[in-house]
Amino acid sequence: MGREAILKSIKNNKPDLLSIPEIDVTQFTEEVNLIEVFKNNVNLVGGNIKEVDPQDIDVEIKKMYPNAEKIVSVADECSLGTVQISGKTDPHELNSIDLAIIKGSLGVAENGAVWISENEIVVRALPFITNDLVIVLPKDQLYLHLLHAYEIIGKRERRFGLFLSGPSKTADIEQCLVIGAQGAISLTVILI
Amino acid sequence: MSHAKQAEIFNKNEAKVNWHDKALWYVREKRDNSAHNVKGWEHLRDSASGIKAHVLSNLDEYLIQFEQNALQNGIKVHWASDAEEHNTIIHEILKDHKAEKVVKSKSMLTEECHLNPYLEEKGIEVIDTDLGERIVQLAKEPPSHIVLPAIHKTKEEVDVLFQEHLGTKASQGDPEYLTNAARKHLRGKFLNADVAITGVNFAVADTGGFVVCTNEGNADMGAHLAKVHIACMGIEKIIPKEGHLGIFLRLLARSATGQPITTYSSHFNKPTEGKEIHIVIVDNGRTEQLSREDFRASLHCIRCGACMNTCPIYRRSGGHSYDATIPGPIGSILSPGKDLKKHSSLPFASTLCGSCSNVCPVKINIHEQLYKWRQIIVKEQPQPVVKKSILKMTGTVFSKPGLYSFIGKSARFALKYAPKSLIYSKLNAWGKARDLPEVKNENFDDWYKKRSKNNG
Ligand code: SF4
Numbered sequence: 001m002g003r004e005a006i007l008k009s010i011k012n013n014k015p016d017l018l019s020i021p022e023i024d025v026t027q028f029t030e031e032v033n034l035i036e037v038f039k040n041n042v043n044l045v046g047g048n049i050k051e052v053d054p055q056d057i058d059v060e061i062k063k064m065y066p067n068a069e070k071i072v073s074v075a076d077e078c079s080l081g082t083v084q085i086s087g088k089t090d091p092h093e094l095n096s097i098d099l100a101i102i103k104g105s106l107g108v109a110e111n112g113a114v115w116i117s118e119n120e121i122v123v124r125a126l127p128f129i130t131n132d133l134v135i136v137l138p139k140d141q142l143y144l145h146l147l148h149a150y151e152i153i154g155k156r157e158r159r160f161g162l163f164l165s166g167p168s169k170t171a172d173i174e175q176c177l178v179i180g181a182q183g184a185i186s187l188t189v190i191l192i
Numbered sequence: 193m194s195h196a197k198q199a200e201i202f203n204k205n206e207a208k209v210n211w212h213d214k215a216l217w218y219v220r221e222k223r224d225n226s227a228h229n230v231k232g233w234e235h236l237r238d239s240a241s242g243i244k245a246h247v248l249s250n251l252d253e254y255l256i257q258f259e260q261n262a263l264q265n266g267i268k269v270h271w272a273s274d275a276e277e278h279n280t281i282i283h284e285i286l287k288d289h290k291a292e293k294v295v296k297s298k299s300m301l302t303e304e305c306h307l308n309p310y311l312e313e314k315g316i317e318v319i320d321t322d323l324g325e326r327i328v329q330l331a332k333e334p335p336s337h338i339v340l341p342a343i344h345k346t347k348e349e350v351d352v353l354f355q356e357h358l359g360t361k362a363s364q365g366d367p368e369y370l371t372n373a374a375r376k377h378l379r380g381k382f383l384n385a386d387v388a389i390t391g392v393n394f395a396v397a398d399t400g401g402f403v404v405c406t407n408e409g410n411a412d413m414g415a416h417l418a419k420v421h422i423a424c425m426g427i428e429k430i431i432p433k434e435g436h437l438g439i440f441l442r443l444l445a446r447s448a449t450g451q452p453i454t455t456y457s458s459h460f461n462k463p464t465e466g467k468e469i470h471i472v473i474v475d476n477g478r479t480e481q482l483s484r485e486d487f488r489a490s491l492h493c494i495r496c497g498a499c500m501n502t503c504p505i506y507r508r509s510g511g512h513s514y515d516a517t518i519p520g521p522i523g524s525i526l527s528p529g530k531d532l533k534k535h536s537s538l539p540f541a542s543t544l545c546g547s548c549s550n551v552c553p554v555k556i557n558i559h560e561q562l563y564k565w566r567q568i569i570v571k572e573q574p575q576p577v578v579k580k581s582i583l584k585m586t587g588t589v590f591s592k593p594g595l596y597s598f599i600g601k602s603a604r605f606a607l608k609y610a611p612k613s614l615i616y617s618k619l620n621a622w623g624k625a626r627d628l629p630e631v632k633n634e635n636f637d638d639w640y641k642k643r644s645k646n647n648g
Contacts, residue, residue: 002271006427006475010252013483018249020432021242023439027232041452087465091417092383110230110442111452124464125416128409128456146453147438154434158265158399158461163441165453168409172324172340174347175215176367181323182378183409183456 025147034109034142035191041112045166046179047187051139054192061101061134064188068099068132074122075103075136077192091125100130100184104137104164106152107189110145113165114189115153124160128168133184135164139191194537199509202344212344213507219340220501222450223551230442239439241555244492247430248482254397254430255473261400265462268470275305278474282307282389282422283314285470289420291316291386295378297404297411298322299391300338300495301424301474304517307389318389319381321410323374330357336511338518339448339497344510378410388414392425392471393444393457393494396434401461402471403437405444405454412458422470423460427478428491440494443553447496481529486564490525492554499548499558505541514538521548525561532572539565 035051042049052060057077072094073081078101085094102121104114114135118124127133143149146163153161168183179185203209227233247254259269272278278301286294294311296302296318308318308329320329324341328334330353335341342350347365354360354370358377363369390411395402402423404411415421431440437457445451463469482488500506500520511519516527516535524538539562548558 002273002277002475005273006271006473006479007252007255009475009479010255010427010482013479014251015249015485015488018242018246020246021239023239024235027235028230030231045451045453045455095379095383108453113453113457123416125413128412128416145438146442147435150435150438158401158459160458160460160462160464162412162456162458163453164456165451166455168407168455170323170371170408171449172322172327172342173350173365173367173370174345175218175340175343176347178367178371180375181371181408181410182321182375182382182413 023147028145028147030144032109032144034144035139037109037144038107038112038142039191041109042166042187042189043112045112046169046177047112047166047189049189049191051191057136057190057192060190061099061188065099065132065134070097071099071101072097072126072130073101074120074126075101077103077136078134085122085126087122089123091123091129094123094125094129097126097130099132099134100126101134101136102127104135104141104189106141106143106149107137108144108146108149108163109142111163111165113146113149113163115149115161116164117153117156117161118159127162127164128183130184132186132188133167134188134190136190136192193515195509195513195515195541196537198513198515199505199541202510202513203508208344208346209508209510211346212510215343216501216507219449220498220551223447223498223501224450226446226450226452230446236439236443237553237555240443240494240553241492243431243436243439244428244554245489247432248428248488248491251427251430251482254432255427257397258395258400258430259473261398262471263400265400266469267400267463268468270470270472272472272474272476274476275474278302278305278424278472278476279307279310281472282424283311283316285420285422286311286316286387289386291420293381293385294318294387294389295321295381295385295410295414295418296389297391297406297414298325298341299389299424300517301391301426301476302389303335304476305424305474319378319385321378321381321414322406322408323371326374326378327353330354334512334517336519337497337500338495338520339500344512378413382413382417385414385418387420387422388418389422389424390415392423392429394431394437394440395425395429395471396432396437397430398433399461401434401459402429403441403457403459405441405457407449407451407455409456412456415458415460416464419466420468420470421460421463422472424472424474426474426476428493444494444496447498447551447553477530481526484529487525487529487561489556490522490529490558490561492556493522493526494554496553498551498553502547502551504543504545504547509541514541521558521562522556525558525565528565528569532569536569539563539569 167187168181170181327342336344351365527535
């Protein structure tokens with residue numbers, strides 16, 4: 001009943017067809033150092049960022065998170081994982097995870113966001129439910145702005161994916177910024 | 193109660209009002225800084241506005257396309273003409289899954305439909321999981337802002353509330369301690385929830401997917417843990433192509449809080465194996481608004497809250513004074529469309545300064561629509577004498593812009609010579625606490641002209 005009534009009402013009430021605007025992406029083009037801008041914005045949104053030699057990844061992460069015991073690593077470059085997961089893992093079991101290390105597909109310089117797709121995290125809840133989060137990101141996968149990023153991810157198989165920018169946060173108590181709301185309480189991006 | 197009367201109540205605590213005013217202005221300034229950093233910002237706004245206008249002119253086709261694609265991806269799609277249908281549909285889904293515990297992330301639509309009390313009456317626990325929303329839920333109040341639901345609460349008030357409901361110690365309102373306590377409390381709720389309900393920021397016609405934006409991660413914590421995810425959207429949330437998210441996500445958070453993007457912008461296309469995603473597409477008065485040529489553009493709104501943060505009336509009257517789900521300037525053009533009688537004072541809760549329209553990322557002509565509602569209301573509703581004459585004057589001024597400078601002068605003349613009781617009329621409660629600026633013998637225009645002459 002709802003469907004037909006709504007569609008009919010729209011048909012009767014909508015204005016004559018308006019054309020869709022042309023978006024001139026050249027208006028957004030800027031000559032910037034993508035790595036520098038990306039780094040600044042990751043810091044701005046409350047994340048840490050480090051350029052690391054791929055063979056030093058384990059050492060660096062250990063230095064940053066010395067107390068992490070229950071570690072899920074789904075990034076090939078890292079071998080610190082102590083807990084194995086698969087597509088069958090019940091996400092509730094991940095509640096005790098101290099640290100998750102995942103791979104990001106691309107980074108967006110203008111806002112410090114990293115695109116993460118379901119394939120890279122295995123269990124959808126992982127980057128949210130873990131206490132701390134590390135994203136390994138190839139530095140040749142940085143793009144200036146979101147419009148560009150959407151062009152790149154447009155070819156993916158669509159299941160679940162997200163732009164993630166910084167650790168979870170809130171300012172709901174008197175506008176005081178507190179890092180660590182319901183998702184991961186810290187985020188480190190490792191550029192390789 | 194009229195907006196002015198409600199505003200009077202909010203204005204009883206002057207320190208709080210001043211804080212509220214400044215806090216929101218600060219958010220507005222963060223928005224400015226953020227927007228000025230983006231090359232082509234105005235082209236973004238123009239594009240967003242144009243895309244939204246185009247969508248409204250083809251909305252039925254886009255909804256059909258969206259439904260087709262969503263169904264193909266294994267998402268279940270429901271349609272609700274009004275709030276009651278929306279609530280019933282959700283209750284049916286919960287019954288099918290014998291669900292008793294629900295976690296909900298921010299959704300103004302479910303507020304509009306009064307979903308929480310409806311489900312609670314049926315014995316279902318509904319927990320709002322956005323921190324600000326949880327605070328107002330515990331206080332048994334509605335949100336007072338669409339992005340900052342608890343902006344009207346002091347940290348001391350939150351402290352007392354959490355002591356009572358979450359068993360925290362007195363902390364004089366330590367935001368870190370309180371946020372952490374809420375994190376633990378909500379973690380338990382996420383782990384035990386049967387169903388997660390979220391809003392929808394954007395629904396993409398050409399993929400059948402939808403995007404949910406949060407800073408806290410609460411929508412994702414709910415959706416990825418529960419067996420069933422129900423996403424509720426108004427019909428106007430549709431955008432044609434996924435690539436258009438590149439426009440809207442660049443505008444949304446910058447306009448809302450000054451962040452370059454929300455922490456999480458999650459794109460849902462298919463449910464995980466063994467789980468369900470439902471979408472409820474809701475009209476509830478939107479197609480009626482679509483029929484009103486003058487007010488149609490109010491359906492462009494992406495709920496960023498910028499018009500509230502910048503509004504001198506909102507900042508000094510508080511969200512609750514609007515007595516509507518969506519407060520502030522945008523609420524004042526949406527609400528009269530739903531119930532003209534109840535909300536007839538809202539279009540007058542504005543100075544028509546136009547600041548709302550200036551910051552709106554989708555370029556809604558908010559202040560012009562406020563003025564248009566005034567004209568309708570004056571015709572249809574009996575008005576108190578004072579307001580009627582003021583209106584007549586503004587009406588004439590707006591229809592003959594040439595008169596503006598003359599009226600401007602005489603208004604200032606009135607300020608100088610009229611008794612205070614008249615200027616601070618009861619209708620003007622939000623201005624009550626402030627003294628109007630001292631009136632000099634010349635207005636700025638005259639002064640400026642004179643000054644340039646003297647200098648030149
Ligand atoms: S009307 Fe514009 S400024 Fe106000 S909330 Fe909606 S999109 Fe934001």
